[in-house]
Amino acid sequence: MPDIAIKRPEDVGLSSARLARVDAWREAWVKSGRLAGAMTLVMRRGQVAHLGCSGHADLERGVPMTPESILRIYSMTKPLTSVAIMMLYEEGRFQLDDPITRFLPCFKDMRVFTSGSRGSYETVPAEREITFRDLLTHTAGLTYGMMHANMVDAMYRDNGVDFQTSPGSLAEVVETAASLPLLAQPGREWNYSIATDVLGHLVAVISGQDFASFLRDRVIAPLGMIDTGFHVPAEKLARFAANYRKGEDGRLALIDDPRDSRFNAPRAIASGGGGLVSTVGDYTRFCRFLLNKGALDGARLLGRKTVELMMSNHLRGDMAAMGQPRFSESTYEGVGFGLGFSVMLDPARAQIVGTPGECAWGGAASTAFWVDPQEDMAVILLTQLMPSSTYPLRRELRVLTYQAIVD
Structure with missing residues (x-):
């Protein structure tokens, strides 16, 4: 990975003394034993003004966390998949309000769960077909089996609708999902879901x-994201981090050893919703691409107007107005959703410092990023602790980074 040049914070309107609070915060989390290691990066006006690493990428082997460490980014894959499908949108292959049955007839005549149990349940016909915009905004009526919140989630688990572990093909898992009832009427509710994996399959079908x-050739390679992919090659395995959870005794418990991880070989399914590994340098390049409105180092993947459309809220109000109070990688109040990531609408309602128009998302292993076009700023948090709801890392880091702005 190329070296990341660090500029003086004051040159981009940030305070060195205030950014030092980020280092102290990160070190405290690691020294407490609650995180094995962590990495933070702050970029403003195209310059990286802060990069800090603490602790270990692999605690058991004593491997330090460094900018070269490769980590599972899980749902931070979703914005890249959204870029891929929007590239096809720019080619005129579909419109956002087109039904996805143009390309995936398995989603015809969908039904919506109303009541019952696994063995006996009631459904009603879907009022309309699922559109591309529904998938991009998680309003298609799909869900995740991992939610453990309702009967449709349970049906996903019973039928193997899991893009991380299924031995089947991407097409097979999508078709299985299409055979099950929807959680809600299309366009009616915001529910975090497998929608972005379905978009990955649509990329394949359309292209x-x-x-x-496609993702490698049209997105990852042109952006120079040299360590990002759906598995870790053997020659890079020494840089691959371990993944942990909070154990019963409060200590870290290893859940995925980098030496025998399923990420060490090509996967049966390339999960557009959560399958990538990456580095802080690579994801910084993706953030630059978003802040540059679709271009990076002479490579233009999307037009400016398309990126602006993606960064606009496409919900009727915020997620609280359309969503159910269950797991997502964002708060619901004061936060909307664009085409692939959350969009800040009202920091006061969200009860967190921020800027209207700022876009963000995170991953299941407590990773996060956000880009703020108004402040020309991006922040990345990388660590490996599941689930992401274990500690309030993201909200704390948001305060610590925004308070460092002094211009």
């Missing part, structure tokens, strides 16, 4: 190229 190859 005629398998999704992993």
Whole structure:
């Protein structure tokens, strides 16, 4: 990975003394034993003004966390998949309000769960078909089996609708999901879901190229994200971090050893919703691309107007107005959703410092990023602790980074 040049914070309107609070915060989390290691990066006006690493990427082997460490970014894959499908949108292959049955007839005649149990349940016909915008905004009526919140989640688990572990193909898992009832009427509710994995399959169907190859050739490679992919090659394995959870005794418990991880070989499914590994340098390049409105180092992947559309709220109000109070990688109050990530609408309602128009998302292993076009700023948090709801890392880091702005 190329070296990341660090500029003087004061040159980009940030305070060195105030950014030092980020280092102290990160070190405290690691020294407490609650995180094995962590990394933070702050970029403003195109310059990286802060990069800090603490602790270990692999606690058991004593491998330190460094900017070269490769980590599971899980749902931070979703924005890249959203870029891929929007590239096809720019080619005129579909419109946002087109039904996805143009390309995936398995989603015809969907039904919506109303009541009952696994063995006996009631449904009603879907009032309309699922559109591309529904998938991009998580309003398609799909869900995640991992939610453990309702009967449709349970049906996903019973039928193997899991894009991380299924031995089947991407097409097979999508078709299985289409055979099950929807959680809600399309367009009616915001529910975090497998929608972005379905978008990955649509990329493959529309382009005629398998999704992993399309993402590599059309997005990852042009952006120079040299360590980002759906598995860790053998020659990079020494840089791959371990993944942890909070154990019963409060101590870290290893859940995925980097030496025998399922990420060590090509996967049966390239999960557009959560399958990538990456580095802080690579994801910084993706953030630059978003702040540059679709271009990076001479490579233009999307037009400015398309990126602005993606960064606009597409919900009727915030997620609280349309969503159910269950797991997501964002708060609900004061936060909307664009085409691939959350969009800050009202920091006061969200009860957190921020800027209207700022876009963000996170991953299941407590990773996070946000880009703030108004402040020309991006922040990245990388660590490996599941689930992301274990500690309020993201909210604390938001305060610590925004308070460092002094211009």
